[in-house]
Amino acid sequence: MNGAESLVHTLLDGGVDVCFTNPGTSEMHFVSALDRIDGMRCVLGLFEGVVTGAADGYARMTGKPAATLLHLGPGLANGNANLHNAGRARTPVVNIVGDHTSYHRQHDAPLTSDVEGTARPFSKWVRTSRDANAVSRDGADAIVAARSPTAGVATLILPADTAWGEAVGPTEVPPPPARAIVDDKVITLAAEALRGPGPKLLFLGNAALLGDGLKYAARIAEATGAHLLAETFNPRFERGAGRLAVERLQYSISHALDTLGELSTIVLAGAKVPVAFFAHPGKPSVLLPQSCEVATLATPDEDIVQALAALADLIGARTDRKVEALEPPALPHGAITLPGLAAVIGALIPDQGIVVDESVTSGRGLFPATRNSRPHDWLQNVGGSIGFGMPAATGAAIACPDRKVLCLEADGCGMFTLQSLWSQAREGLDITTVIFANREYAILKQELANVGVPSPGPKALDLLNIGRPDLDWVGLARSMGVEAGRATTLEELADQLGRGLATPGPYLVELVM
């Protein structure tokens, strides 16, 4: 058994049985090991941002890491933007990167690079295997690091000779750890904070938005009069009919300050203190009043649902809020508008659909319009590095082959990782992508004004315009093997979206705005 084989066995033992990859020469022994060992599904991406974003989407839906397999420092660099997003979403990823053979590094061949240095800014755990015998132990440690309570990206670097050298057998991987239970004293402090005077907020993030989290949060809100709100961007949200709804804090600093500006108390349940996404001149970074009391009920790494249950119990909060009824919006007609496209999507989200949302400015109306849709999961770009949507949809579809994936993608974002469509075609994934083709970086126009540039001139505007020439998304999709159609009215959107969702396999709708 060589090092690569010992690693593949170890990964499988640790429940890691999907590998997203774009390999190169230094990874050939790992690729070859996949041939000889059953059990690992391999998914090729034509660019590394597809690979790492897919690993993110996959793990958000399965709760367990996928492996990636990337080629040296530059290949890893190409995957780092979506690893940033995965890290911010606390998604476990076992990132495997080949490197030059140990004895070859000193010769500074053209592809020599500082792989550890490339990994460190976007990985919470980095290790280079010293020899073939170390590989399986390192692989087990990588899995443990990735899925620890402070979950994230673990990067294991394999010099080629550690993959091809003779190795001891695989290493057993311990079962995933339970999340830390929040101490009773912390629960008591949170209860006291919620008894104080003035406006109070129970601020929810991460696992608070899954399972019974919202049920307990709503009981607490009912009993204490606290307002409920979720973070602006969330890894995964269970929503729609039969679930409890909660609004998100707005992205806009002004709107967020309107919401938070009078708070006396905020209790954080899996959320962090709300801060501006970007600093704007003359506006605060922290979006709470200075006098606001901050109590942390549970960090994102702790057992948030347990903490909410214990808090509800302590304060005797037993009144359940009514779950959302199944009342999808009626299909609207006419010209494309933000409320109109949101209503079409709200009307058509399939039962147990997985919505991957990187719609940016075009998606403003989506959240309220989908409150009473069929039950679904909602995945967002938590890290803010664009090009997340289509890769994450790819991974989510691999994770959940029996569920339909709806990817809502801004055109500017989509162009960063459009190669995803080819992987969707190759794997026959049941993903319908809607491209919001407004043909500009619309959010940057707003940000220009927000940072104090109210009237941009022609050169600045040209850099925010991606419509000269217009991108033909139907053509792009078809050229990568994905059937596609164009919608220019709300009727056509309903028709195209319905067609995509009704037929198996990938489909793309270009919504011309």
Add this chain to the structure above:
Amino acid sequence: MNGAESLVHTLLDGGVDVCFTNPGTSEMHFVSALDRIDGMRCVLGLFEGVVTGAADGYARMTGKPAATLLHLGPGLANGNANLHNAGRARTPVVNIVGDHTSYHRQHDAPLTSDVEGTARPFSKWVRTSRDANAVSRDGADAIVAARSPTAGVATLILPADTAWGEAVGPTEVPPPPARAIVDDKVITLAAEALRGPGPKLLFLGNAALLGDGLKYAARIAEATGAHLLAETFNPRFERGAGRLAVERLQYSISHALDTLGELSTIVLAGAKVPVAFFAHPGKPSVLLPQSCEVATLATPDEDIVQALAALADLIGARTDRKVEALEPPALPHGAITLPGLAAVIGALIPDQGIVVDESVTSGRGLFPATRNSRPHDWLQNVGGSIGFGMPAATGAAIACPDRKVLCLEADGCGMFTLQSLWSQAREGLDITTVIFANREYAILKQELANVGVPSPGPKALDLLNIGRPDLDWVGLARSMGVEAGRATTLEELADQLGRGLATPGPYLVELVM
């Protein structure tokens, strides 16, 4: 004047008047400064790998750096693969990266990242501006660092408040320094080495392949009986009719060992000691016999042409080798073959054409078939991180608007940075791209065997196959605004290539192999 404006003035003063960019919120003040100050050409890329690769191609043809403008750590990460290539080619690049406002970093907003850590592995110079007043001085230092004799990537990180804050005026940029003159003693040692017994090689790289470098090298070869050879991958090569031809060292380790295995002496003129691109089990990393004497005439950073001239003078080498005649290959007919496609390209390279070559396995026959073509420049991927070709062609066309650019691109490589085509369409660049659509990572099949995996199974082969589904490159190009056609025979290739070269603006030929 704010910090951003002081930087734009400083860049222009330093001769940096093209900015390739994909900006975000933290760069909006720089974008706005471009509006108010004349003289900077701004070119938008829809992905950062396009931006940095274009800066590489631009500087290779102009000899002076372009600026880039990138968004935070993840945006920089997306550009790092082509910065790796630029660094390996010793291309000067002034890489400007926005960051969060200084006082905002502590709050760990979603896009917070270690920008300096992201820059360091792929930049030779990294600095974060401390305040608005420091920006113009830092910009001047970045230009100096980028175009110093050890040229490469200089990354200047601008926290948003250093761009919007009030600043002193621009900083004057000193003129570019001359390359270091090689010491007479070194010339003498090289002459002595070439007088020794046994097979000798004068090994050429970098500036030895430009201007009069080859003329002097050929005189030295004539006088000493030394063999002449260029490095395998070179930033820029002046070739074709009226120039002297020189072969390159082969990529294959076995072939390289056949060439170098009996050498007594190697003299390095702007080249490094030849090493394997990747280590292969049981084969050496250094491709010279242990007994081979190594003499360095000039490092890549020194004045290589001067050193060759001085050496030729010292040994009295005055016999010029005959330059290549203008004898392009005849246009061949029939099915696509490697020699056939090379002949078509050799026949049609336009006068003063710029060839950007990332053809990988499909381009094996290109070099000999273009020896007697019309005079042209040949640019290669020196760093080995794929996705170099189409971005570099974009930059070369911006650099030389009066010359035609021919981009020879392997399909696997092309998919990494296909967004380049949109920038080519937007800017109306005179680039003809030939995509070698062999629908596989053909080189990896060979590398599998080279690293000791002679008979790959179906899973491994599937990861090296990009033809399920086939990519439609004609459709991809048209969808990004670039006219395109397909060739399945040599006649069709000649017809399509001729059409692309004859008409202004971008054109793409998908060559189905």
